[in-house]
Amino acid sequence: MRFNRRRRSSLNFGRTRKKFNVERFKDNLTWAIQIAAVIFMAYVCVSCFGVRTNVVGQAMSETLNNGDQVLINKFIYLVSSPKSGDVIVFLPNGNEKSHYYVRRVIGVPGDKIQIKDGAVYVNGELYNEKIEVAAMEEAGIAEEEMKLGDNEYFVLGDNRNNSEDSRYANIGNIKDEYIIGQAWYRLASESGDGFIH
Numbered sequence: 001m002r003f004n005r006r007r008r009s010s011l012n013f014g015r016t017r018k019k020f021n022v023e024r025f026k027d028n029l030t031w032a033i034q035i036a037a038v039i040f041m042a043y044v045c046v047s048c049f050g051v052r053t054n055v056v057g058q059a060m061s062e063t064l065n066n067g068d069q070v071l072i073n074k075f076i077y078l079v080s081s082p083k084s085g086d087v088i089v090f091l092p093n094g095n096e097k098s099h100y101y102v103r104r105v106i107g108v109p110g111d112k113i114q115i116k117d118g119a120v121y122v123n124g125e126l127y128n129e130k131i132e133v134a135a136m137e138e139a140g141i142a143e144e145e146m147k148l149g150d151n152e153y154f155v156l157g158d159n160r161n162n163s164e165d166s167r168y169a170n171i172g173n174i175k176d177e178y179i180i181g182q183a184w185y186r187l188a189s190e191s192g193d194g195f196i197h
Contacts, residue, residue, distance in 0.1 A: 051071070051072045051074055051180075051181070052069050052070060052071050052072065052187065053069070053070060053072060053089060053099075053100040053102070054067060054068070054069055054070075054099075055067065055068040055069075055070060055102050056099050056100075056101075057162075057164075058159050058162050059101075059102075059103065059157030059158070059159055059162060059163035059164065059165070060087070060102055060103070060104070060157050060158050060159060060163075061158065061159045061162075062131075062158065062159075063087070063104075063131065063158045063196065063197075064087075064102060064158075064183070064186060064196070068186055068187075069186070069187040070089070070102065070183045070184075070185065070186050070187070070196065071183075071184055071185040071186075071187065072089050072100075072180055072181040072182065072183060072184070073181050073182045073183075073184040074180060074181035075181075076181065076182050076184075077176075077179060077181060077182065081108070081109075081176070082105050082108065082153055082176075082179060082182070083105065083108060084105055084106060084107070084108055084122075085104065085105065085130050086104070086105045086182055087102060087103070087104050087105075087182065087183040087196050088102070088103065088104075088105055088153070088155065088174070088179055088180075088181070088182055088183065089101070089102050089179070089180040089181055089182070089183050090103070090155075090174050090178045090179045090180055091178050091180065092170070092171050092174075092178070093170075093171075093172070093178065094175070094177065094178045100180060101164075101171075102183050103155035103156060103157050103163070103165050103166075103174075104155060104156055104157070104158060105153050105154070105155055106120055106122065106127060106154050106155060106156050106166075107122055107148050107153065107154035108148065108153060109148050109149065109150050109151060109152055109153070110147070110148060110150070111123055111147070111148050111154070112124065112145050112146070112147050112148075113142050113145070113146050113147075113148065113154045113166075114142055114143075114144070114145040114146070115136055115139035115140070115142040115143060115167065116139065116143070117135075118134075118135030118136045118137070119135065119136070120136075120142075120156070121145075130197070131158055133158060133160050134159075134160055134161055135160075136160045136161065136167075137161050138161070138167060139167065140167030140168050140169075141166075141167060141168070141169055141172070142154070142166070142167050146173075148173055149173070151175050151176045151177070152173035152174065152175055152176075153166075153173060153174045153175075153176070153179070154166045154173055154174075155171075155174055183196050184196060
């Protein structure tokens with residue numbers, strides 16, 4: 001008899017199960033979703049706005065100098081197209097083994113470009129330079145008027161007489177698929193930091 005009583009007391013089938021706490025589950029789920037959203041937004045911000053590259057050479061001086069680090073906005077050209085005056089980062093001819101080039105957009109798809117008497121003409125009009133530049137000694141392939149294709153951009157370095165750019169056949173017009181993004185911010189350097197214009 002004693003044995004049966006002990007056995008019955010140790011096997012307590014009448015115990016109440018713990019209730020599932022719906023409120024706590026909702027709180028934990030909300031917290032997990034918020035953390036996932038923050039991680040996702042951080043990833044998007046870093047991958048779209050935090051990619052950086054070094055400027056190689058003096059093609060963009062005085063705007064940018066050799067060794068300057070710039071942040072690339074990779075998102076902007078997913079929702080809009082490069083426009084005249086933008087400073088873009090691209091791979092010449094899509095060459096994955098090349099370093100990134102940084103140059104200023106002068107002509108956009110459909111524009112007619114010509115360099116004569118050391119100056120750039122876009123659609124027959126003297127290009128309105130936003131920066132001070134020297135007269136170009138070399139017109140290169142733009143000596144004769146050229147029309148840009150539907151997905152082509154004509155770029156020049158700000159240091160016009162020390163720049164490898166669209167005037168030369170090995171670079172040529174830049175296809176939009178070779179554009180990495182817009183150079184939008186210069187990090188601390190000898191030139192100082194700030195937004196790129």
